[in-house]
Each structure stands twice: as structure tokens, then as C-alpha cells.
Amino acid sequence: MDRGLFITFEGIDGCGKSTQIGLLTACLEDIGKPFLLVREPGGTVIGEKIRSILLDKENNEMSPEAELLLFEAARAQIVAEKIRPAIEAGTTVICDRFYDSTFAYQGVARSLGEDLVVTLNDIATSGLAPDITFLLDLSVEDAYARRKGRGEADDRMELLGLEFQRNVRNGYLKAADSFDRIVVVDAGRTPEEIFADIKKTVEERL
Numbered sequence: 001m002d003r004g005l006f007i008t009f010e011g012i013d014g015c016g017k018s019t020q021i022g023l024l025t026a027c028l029e030d031i032g033k034p035f036l037l038v039r040e041p042g043g044t045v046i047g048e049k050i051r052s053i054l055l056d057k058e059n060n061e062m063s064p065e066a067e068l069l070l071f072e073a074a075r076a077q078i079v080a081e082k083i084r085p086a087i088e089a090g091t092t093v094i095c096d097r098f099y100d101s102t103f104a105y106q107g108v109a110r111s112l113g114e115d116l117v118v119t120l121n122d123i124a125t126s127g128l129a130p131d132i133t134f135l136l137d138l139s140v141e142d143a144y145a146r147r148k149g150r151g152e153a154d155d156r157m158e159l160l161g162l163e164f165q166r167n168v169r170n171g172y173l174k175a176a177d178s179f180d181r182i183v184v185v186d187a188g189r190t191p192e193e194i195f196a197d198i199k200k201t202v203e204e205r206l
């Protein structure tokens, strides 16, 4: 049996990932292509518990190293429990954030080290890499305006401010320079324009 395609979506907070993931899943439903949609951190019973620790605003004493290892722990669980079995069964898997988030947020923005994060990512995934990663690239100012427009309360990561988000964006662009699987998509356009690019790339690979 052919392996399923593994697609991940990345970008700074407020970049419009959810909208694009919604459009892609609707499109797969239309053509009757089975898929599994998961999110990181979370997506499993254990992972959702880790997620609540990671995003809890009360946990402001968490060390950057503890944060990094918790993201990796949640990842190890979802890869073993959900993502790898689905891909091996031929199902397309769409993941809302994956290990490039750790590269950009913890490796670059938290300055924990890119090589260290790449090594830990490899351990957490046992070497499983996405086939395509869409990086929705947007200025931090536009992303901030979108988040405010949604009126949601900021979580612990979002409270880190615009300078942090700027470093995250640079981290993502650095990842895109290093890894060919990352497709940089200009997220400053209309949802329809952005999705046209995503759809074309996915159709070529399905």
C-alpha cells in the first residue's frame, strides 16, 4: 500500500493557518480523499495534557529547556500514536504545526540552538519528516492585527510580544532556506489567493 502524504502548516501566531487548513480539508472531503487532521501540541490524550501545561499563563516560571522538552514529548506521542500509523495505512495526514515550530520558536526565538532542536526533532519523530510544509509568511504587525480582530485571549506563547514573534518569523524563514520541503506562501493576500497556491502544490503531489 502507498504511504499517505504528510502535510504540515506553519507560521507565526495569527498567520491564517486555521483558515487554510479548513479550505484544504473541505477540498479533500469533496474529492473523497481520506485524511487525518491533528494539531500540535496536543492531538492525543497525553499530548492535550502537555498542551495545557505549555499554554497555561500561570506557568510563567517554566524554563526554556522544560518548554522545549515538553513540546518534543507531546510530539513523540502524537507521531507514535496517530501520525505514523495513519501514514503507513495510506491516509493523508494534515498537521497544524509540527517540528518547524520548535525550530523557529525554541531553536531560534528562544535561542536554544538550531542543531539541538533538529536532533531532538529527529528523536521525537523517529526520523519521520513531512512531505510538504506550508509556511504561511506574514508580517508580525499584520498577524497581530488579525489576532486582535478575533478577540481571543492570548496564551502563554502569544504573550511574549512582537519582538519574539519577529524572531520566530526569522526562524521560520531560516528553516525554509535549509529544508526544500518547506513552501513559503505569501499570507498577506486573500484566503482564496493563498489557497490557490496550496491547492496546486497538493494536487501535484497527491
Ligand code: TYD
Residues within 6 Å of the ligand: 012, 013, 014, 017, 039, 040, 041, 055, 071, 096, 097, 098, 099, 101, 102, 103, 105, 106, 155, 157, 158
Ligand atoms: P495554538 O493555540 O495551537 O496556536 P496556533 O493557533 O497559532 O497554532 O498554540 C500553540 C503555541 O505554541 C503557538 O504560540 C506556537 C507554540 N509552539 C511552540 O512554541 N513550539 C512548538 O514546537 C509548537 C508545536 C508550538
